Amino acid sequence: YKIVTIASGFAGYNLGLFILFSIITRGARFFIEAFLLNRYGEQARVIIEKRLGMWTTAFAVVLIGGIVAAVYLF
Numbered sequence: 482y483k484i485v486t487i488a489s490g491f492a493g494y495n496l497g498l499f500i501l502f503s504i505i506t507r508g509a510r511f512f513i514e515a516f517l518l519n520r521y522g523e524q525a526r527v528i529i530e531k532r533l534g535m536w537t538t539a540f541a542v543v544l545i546g547g548i549v550a551a552v553y554l555f
Contacts, residue, residue, distance in 0.1 A: 484541075488548050 489499050517525040 484544065488544075492551070 486499075514529065517529070
């Protein structure tokens, strides 16, 4: 989250929109996780914990790639 915040400031992103989308996306993340845990229980927890590193790494690579592309293309 900190990297996205810094990148948004660096890119000159509108602060009001950033706060709005931040609340929506972070809230959605926790609601989706809570729904999965409530619906599927222990099995969902195991899958989330097992693959969390992979998804975090994939997201970081895409994010950094997007920032690098934006800097060099625009």
